[in-house]
Amino acid sequence: MAAEMVTGVLVSTFLERTIDTLASRLFDIFHQRKHKKKLRYLKMKLLAIDVVALDAEQKQFTDSRVRDWLLRAKDVVIDAEDLLDELDYELSKNQMEAESHSAAKKVWSSLNSSFLIENEIESRMAEVIDDLGDLADESNILGLKKGGGVEDVCIRIGVDEQEGIGVENVAAHLGKPKNVQVSMSSFHVEKSKEMNIQRLGQFNLHGRLTIDDLQNIENPSDALEADLKSKPHLVGLQFKWNFIGSSSVDSAKAEDVVENLRPSKYLKNLSIRNYIGKQFPNWLLHNSLPNLVSLVLDDCRSCERLPPLGLLPFLKELSIYRLDGIVSIDADFHGNNSSSFKSLQTLSFSDMRQWEKWDCQDVTGAFPRLEHFWIKNCPKLKAYLPKFVALKFLDVRHCEQLEALIVSAIELRLQDCGKLQLDCSTLKNLTMDGHDMAASSVAMVGHMLFNTSLTMLSICSPLESISDDCVSLRIFPLDFFPTLKRLELSGFPNLQMISQDHVHNHLGYLTIEKCPKFESLPANMHMRLPSLGRLHIADCPTLESFPDGGLPSNLKYITLWNCFRLVGLLKGALGDSSSLESLEISTPDAECFLDECLLPSSLTRLQFFDCPNLKKLDYKGLLQLSSLRELCLWECPNLQRLPEEGLPISISTLDIYN
Template sequence: MGKKGKKCQTLKYRNTTANCGIRNTKVAFQKLASPQILDFFRVRKLDQKLLFKLETKLHSIHSLADDAERKQFTDPHVRSWLLKVKNAVLDAEDLLDDIQMLSKRELDDETESQAFTGCTCKYVGGDIYFRWEVGQKEKIQKETRHFSVELDSDQNFDGFETPCNTERLRTFMRTANNVKKMPMGLGKLKNLIVLMESFNVGHGKEFGIQQLGELNLDGSLSIGELQNIENSVDASEAYLKNKTLLVKLKLQWRRNWDSIDSKKEEEVIKNLQPSENLKELAILEYGGKQFPNWLHSLPYLVSLELNGCKSCERLPPLGLLPFLEDLSIDGLDGIVSIDADFYGSNSSSFKSLQRLVFSHMRQWKKWECKGVFPRLQYLTITSCPKLKGELPKQLIPLKTLYIRDCQQLEASAPRALDLMLYDCGKLHLDWATIKILTMEASFLEIVWSNTIEYLCIFWKSISDDCVSLRIFPLDFFPTLKRLELIGFPNLQMISVDHIHNHLERMRIIKCPKFESLPANMHMLLPSLNDLNIEQCPKLEPFIEGALPSNLKIITLNNCSRLLVDSLKGAFKDIASIERLFIEKVDVECFSDEGVFPLSLTELYIRDCPNLEKLDYEVSRLSSLQSLTLNKCPNLQYLPKQGLPKSISYLYISSCPLLKQRCQKERGEDWEKISHIQRLYILE
């Protein structure tokens, strides 16, 4: 065949494809005018305006399609629009077919009802939508247009083997965790849209990636086992560039990293170029040394993940992607430096990027931060132990900055509202914008800040003689709402001289030298409602009247100097405490009046090895709803007066003596607890 003949054949094919949508609109018009459709609307008294509106819409599509048919060869966007129009018209035709079928069935039902009494109910649309599972005896019907098949990973669906009119199929959905083989002939059905979650490349043409070539794929697809592609040309026969409805794609290899043909990998991924309509892309364990040029030429890409591509030595100019919002780069061990090439253009690079993640970049040493990220909100850098260079300087503060395991960083941290910093060297902070700071520190320079609302610091000692904070100056943070200090070996006290109306929660944990809470807390911390002190053995007893009157939750854990007797005066005149958690307290019984506030709704007692009984002090808590007793091996008696009638939840665990007395109907204390709705008594 000569060039002229080939050209004519190509044009004929293009015209045939483009005219599908137009032909279907004409079919839809004919159906709209059919007596069955009109009778159905009349009998059912449906809205005639709806029918007229549908007809008007289809006429509009017909006019636009006529014009688009002439322009499709010069504008690829018009061709893409034509394909969408075609699908919309097919959906309209399906709707009309459904109405026509319903009309016919209702007519049949009326005929049957004249001969038989009773109600006849039929499932409308059951023939149009068909789901096939392994072992199913029901056969696909001629009217089926939407077909789904569900298989296990080791099963194949080779064909329909039924009288299905495959030419009328609209969608074919295959769900199986590793699809390796597709039914023959699907690619010849031009009206068919194929949806499948994943496809694993096998060996040989029968199981190769070429099977995807003629399929009109829709939605998202994960292609795995790409290392099985024997010839890079085979990858081009998947024709991913033509899959205009495919908007989410994952390309994944599985390999032995000791033997990689980088050149072959680069040719394979070059031939796997997707459609320009792609919005989400993930490339996993690719073995080439560089990424393909098409990667930074996807105009509508929103999300990109590069994961485990250990051989790659440089990043492409991803800053050129105009709509990229989410970029994750993980496990690219070949990257030593990120330079200006990453941005592509200093003037307009990464103009849409909102989230940027670098993780497990074990050889990365330098980041040349010449580009500006005008819309960046979330920046994460984790497990980059050799990174030393500068970090981006943000004009607008980030919402969240998360840095972990970057021990050699000594740069200034980007401005951020929420900072989470763990094992990140001597990173310098800009306290002026921080609202939330969570950090693990072995070095800390506290600076006055009127923006921080939440401060949580885990102290990490790098040596036994490490000098850490002795006095924490609460007045440095006048807007603080929540304070957590954990693991400070030398912390002795918290100082405060001014009223803090904002502080609501305070936690002091694992501070072996911590001795005292701020004096006059009832006046200086009027908003404090949650106090948590754990593993502070030198904490002195509370002074009567020292606690804030708005306290609702108190947790006391392993504070050996804090005698139970001191609680009596501390809780006096406080009517707001609702929840009390006591752990590792050396006490035999709670008998003194006033130890527990009458306002308690929840009481939690754990790990008190010497506790023997609960006395009258517990039975008088008329508001108590929940009681937990855990790891109290010598506890064997509940109050003689019984538990409060208000209790609806009782949990007893690792209290063997008490468990025996609380056995259902046989235990001596069963009558004291039988009224409780939620009752849990465990070993």
Template sequence: MATEMVTGALVSAFVERTIDTLASRFVDIFRGRKHNKKQLSDLKMKLLAIDVVAFDAEQKQFTNPRVRDWLLRAKDAVLDAEDLLDEIECELPKSQVEAESQSAAKKVWNSVRSFVGFFENKIDSRMEQVIENLEHIATQSDLLGLKKGSGVGVGSGSGNLKHLRSLDLSYTRIENLPDSMALLYKLQILKLNNCERLKELPSCLLQLNKLCFLELLNTKVKNVHILGNLKNLQVLMNLFCVDIHEELSIQQLGQINIHGSLTISGLQNIENPSHASQACLENKPHLVELVLDWNWSNNSFADSSDSSSVIENLQPSKHLKKLSIRSHVGEQFPNWLLNNSLPNLVSLVLELCYSCKRLPPLGLLPFLKDLKIKSLYGIVSIDADFHGSNSSSFKSLETLHFSDMGEWEKWEWKAVTDAFPRLQHLYIHHCPKLKGQLPELLVPLENLHIEDCKELEAFAPRAVDLKLEYCEKVLFDWATVKSLKLAGYNIEASFMEMVTDIVPHNSIQHLQINDFDHHPCPNVSDFVSLWTFPLHFFPTLRTLTLLRLNNLQKISQNHIHNHLEDLTICCCPKIESISENWDMLKSLFIQDCPRLEPFTEGGLPSNLKKMTLSKCSTLVDSLKGALGDNPSLKILCVDRLDDECFPREDLLPLSLTDLAIYNFPNLEKLDFRLLNQLSSLKRLTLVNCPKLLPLPDEVFLNQYQILF
């Protein structure tokens, strides 16, 4: 057995010696000869391939008798080659002339070629094994070839595979990588993304000295620690789950050169907080996005002191750009967040940290653009400490999002000047106890959304796009608003009060009013006065949406409206009429408005291109006279009719390109004689027509497409 062990080492030793000799002494023989330089380069690559085979054989000689026999046969070739190599080295000092040098070079070349020839068939044979393994993987994964960019296809032959530099096995059902991959000694890029069945990486990867880029996105590989032995390897792995049963756990990340983004979940499984420091996140400058996640279950024991120690030991590199902290149960955030140790941070999410009682001085982060704070129920007040200073606070912040802050009562900001100079988007959602004032901003916001803040009685910052939902006490300035959405309980009454005091506004282009009508008394709306929507108050309005307004009776205007393009009226049971003076209207949606007067002859806007009528049988009946020869209507959607046959005679204009029929419970037949008269029709959509008889085959040969 000892002899057999030496044999493998003898092969490797001879290869190493030959390469060293080529580099240190024989190179002089080939100097100045381009042809010979190329031969020398090729020879080195062959010798390196031999070294890989020899190393692999040394490892397998004890379990594979055929490998052991092969090594014994290789012994004689090694000894003969070494004798000749010694003889040549002795003759080299005597080679003073060109002819002698050429003779020495010839001897070197012939001896090493003889040795290489012994191995070449073995190398090709081993390469074919790699091909077979990859072909098996591809077959099992329903692949026809390797991924694009791999540089070679399955079955392309060993000649190409030897030079393979990029291999993509992503989205395959691979469970194990073959050990023979070690022979892909030129491989530089390996992609194993979304290989859900792959649980471990083979140790043979450590032999791929040229491997410089490995992708492990969305995998569940456990033994990633072995990658730390490849010093030049860049690793993309977006998920690491800390397992309480693993010996190495979080320490596995220590020596890995991680690039891009990483989520570390299961941090509650770290039993010894000092192990977190061995992840060495602070020494990973190419890790630019990080998520720290504790997955507390109902049976988990949440130790706030351990959680605080763990997160303290997970300090990222100062180069980090995006950070999320989820379900941290400590009473405060780590010192490295308090002490402004992340100067390059541009995005921060603090979520589900129930026990945290105060926020870090985030206003000091110079490049922070996006800040989201969600479900921090320990926060009662946000004070000046949050801003960090009385000037230049949040100087780069563009988006600020507060949501589900159930105990938050007050935002103290008056001691801070010149805060939020670049803020564009402010969202405050589900903060039911919030009272007091909101910050005054010098520059109007692009978006301000306030939702479910019933106690908030404040004046909203100026905004271009304003949404106020379930916060009826919030006031706003009409002057800067271009898009306005008002929604909530009894919002109709609030809007009625507004329109009695306002004067025409030239800024608003989009308006939506949505009343959810949850009155304590079911019939209270019967005592509210009927009212008319004054369209002329909004001369620049382009889109108008009116939803669930129980007392709206009319939409009127004093002159032709030249801007309105889109009108939606839904569930307004008392509306009776809408003005006809809107020639620019292009889209009309009407649903469940039973009192609305039928269209008059020629009463539809001349530029109308799309119309939807839902639960409006009377309006559908009036289309015949109203449409006339209207050449502009292209799309018609009809919803919830009781017709048994559709369409009706002379109902549809010839200009239609799209016709959609939804929710016709009694429809049994389509009149294709009338449909075929629509020469421009390209698409017919049928949805939820349970009684419709099967369509004849010749229908599908028509010029329009039928969708179900």
């Protein structure tokens, strides 16, 4: 019976963590008022479950219906956490993509990706809100009470409520009730008595807490009085030092402080940032946090040795950034264990500028569940990386000395890693960009000529970084990639055409940009690319016409940047049965646009982007677009006014930017 019981405090802890993290992460994405309202509604629903969790814990032993309710509540909160994890994953991918793209492409990429992410997140959020609403209704039917008893007090101090509420006043006004639960998002250490680190020892802390300005602790023994090791419901901790403008840095004192801030063994999430000690605390070196799930070590520049993190049995996410003291990672990192990192799913290294070697050849059986691996800005790293047997996503950026990487992954992203050698047998998605990547990609394309599993291929290189004779690829053989769904080629100075002799039933997205000699899309593409739904062409000055026979009839989205000649040919290339819904145009030369009968009448969305000389829109041309609902005018500084006749009544949305 006891094995089936559900701990209400555990559910409450999940809820507290979800409330805080969803609030901080989702507000970064959803700036519009309607999204803020939905997020507040989600938070309210979460709180409605949270406040009765303790009572449910007590009643589950005598009421099987309450026990079932707790199980369902835990499942819903896990769904909410999964939603957050998916959002973090998408954001990190988009951030990596945006870092290497031009300003214009950043805008275009963010528009497409954010639109898709936002719709998906909204849908998932609505499902979670509905499930939480059902649970709240059932809690009333079951007679669950807030707080679980009259002596229980729950205090939340969030970012929004901190103005005018000093932490010192919380203890003064509460006294010492039997059960005081305090949840605060951050605590800034000051040298004054009112806000020194010892204050934290008075509270029964729950949830997640950031302790900032730890450099203000004058006596390391004061940190002991925070008594973090005796706070089992504090499941998330972030330690931060700030030395900006400080003339003295005492590494020994920092080591003593962090040693005395030892958390409880129930801690699940830990971040250590801007730490200037030369070694990590013993409680991290000696595996004293067996329940740790997520760990971030950021800007610990003086540390020369990593803890034996491979021994942490439940660690799922590990991020190591800006540890400039690390030159080599040896077997101690794995814990000299044959099954190290047995739960790890996501691993990230970034800005490790002195790191030269990962000694892992003698390590076997490590990382059995690792699915996502990022490694960025490690310019001195050479030789081999571990073998990852379950890897799904690999992202390697600015690791110019990394010579050998034998890895099987489903999705691979590379930037400025010209010396890499790869096993591409399991690849489905491949993205390559950066200086000289187009040159190195030619050999890889040749290696993959008989790859029948690849579904996404993206190769991008800054055109100015390539000499005219270093890339020999003139014809891209689309027939050799029969399963491709997405193809992006950018920065090939000699690419002239895409060849295709057979019907390709999968390609739905095609991008060609910054290819100055490109002059021909696939012949008969109207018949041979029946699934093509999106076409993006940019900065291809020698492409002056569409193929004979026109474009595929299923095309719904077209982007034409600096290809003004093609715009006037669109209607003829699409024919009378066009499915085109959205057209984005960028041209630096045109002063007047939208002559009569220029564009297909099926358009529902038309966007002008970066048209510095555009002065006039033709009303009659707009009127011909009888299905047009949305008109976007971005970066058109010389467009002084709209047509005198106004806008067609079909347009319901007008979006003007800069």
